[in-house]
Amino acid sequence: MTEKLEQTHYNQLANKLEQTVLHLIALIPAGRSIQVVAHYNDQSVQQAAQISRNIDQFFTRLLHQPCEQRIYRHAHHSYLDIDLALTAFKRHQELRPLNDLSLRQSEQALELWQQDRLQHQNNNGISDFIIQRHRTHYKKLMHALIQGEHAKPA
Amino acid sequence: MNMDVATLLSNFPEAVSAPLQGVTHELRGQVQQLFNQYHQSLAELTCARDKGLISPAQFNIELGREKLILEAQMINQGIVIKAALQAAIDTAFATQVTSDTADPVTI
Numbered sequence: 001m002t003e004k005l006e007q008t009h010y011n012q013l014a015n016k017l018e019q020t021v022l023h024l025i026a027l028i029p030a031g032r033s034i035q036v037v038a039h040y041n042d043q044s045v046q047q048a049a050q051i052s053r054n055i056d057q058f059f060t061r062l063l064h065q066p067c068e069q070r071i072y073r074h075a076h077h078s079y080l081d082i083d084l085a086l087t088a089f090k091r092h093q094e095l096r097p098l099n100d101l102s103l104r105q106s107e108q109a110l111e112l113w114q115q116d117r118l119q120h121q122n123n124n125g126i127s128d129f130i131i132q133r134h135r136t137h138y139k140k141l142m143h144a145l146i147q148g149e150h151a152k153p154a
Numbered sequence: 155m156n157m158d159v160a161t162l163l164s165n166f167p168e169a170v171s172a173p174l175q176g177v178t179h180e181l182r183g184q185v186q187q188l189f190n191q192y193h194q195s196l197a198e199l200t201c202a203r204d205k206g207l208i209s210p211a212q213f214n215i216e217l218g219r220e221k222l223i224l225e226a227q228m229i230n231q232g233i234v235i236k237a238a239l240q241a242a243i244d245t246a247f248a249t250q251v252t253s254d255t256a257d258p259v260t261i
Binding site: 130134 | 216229247
């Protein structure tokens with residue numbers, strides 16, 4: 001199943017690439033340079049790195065608390081602070097032209113964070129297993145965001 | 155502005171596709187690596203469910219998260235391809251077109 005998914009993804013990339021090339025050939029006036037992706041933005045990298053550190057600190061602190069003290073009320077302000085930082089980050093991505101892919105990643109980060117907050121609120125607690133897992137998820141996601149930014153042209 | 159359209163169109167596919175081949179080969183390796191990580195993560199999740207560390211409902215939520223994380227990682231491939239494509243096309247045009255116009259075209 002994994003191989004099939006991988007092949008499908010690869011085929012989709014190849015088709016998209018081919019279509020994009022054809023569009024570009026048709027659209028580029030002679031002598032002009034083209035732009036299909038946003039330029040590298042250092043502010044985005046710094047913002048993403050800071051948010052990533054804050055999320056990691058949040059989960060590490062939570063992990064070092066005894067389970068019975070991990071009630072939602074104690075974590076409410078931290079959830080809100082990170083929610084605000086992720087929302088600001090997403091808005092910054094929205095303002096950048098040709099930046100739909102990084103925008104999607106920032107939306108995914110915010111979506112996960114809000115889901116986690118609600119889950120913690122509903123359960124009024126969080127297990128070691130979930131803390132460790134979610135900490136890893138955000139590391140992967142924020143790392144992907146930063147890597148994506150570094151892949152863009154200067 | 156001087157441009158030989160016939161020469162440009164005949165050389166264009168090769169001029170653009172050659173630099174992209176290296177990129178797509180590299181991306182294929184990265185896709186494989188991401189799917190391996192995804193596979194391992196699902197195996198850990200299944201093990202946790204079987205051991206009772208998470209409920210079946212939580213298991214389903216975590217499955218959705220795994221998919222979303224994988225999607226976020228895959229998005230980078232799109233960025234890399236777009237950036238490589240932009241560079242390849244610019245290079246192809248720069249070698250075949252002479253112009254004093256420098257305005258970029260956004261798509």
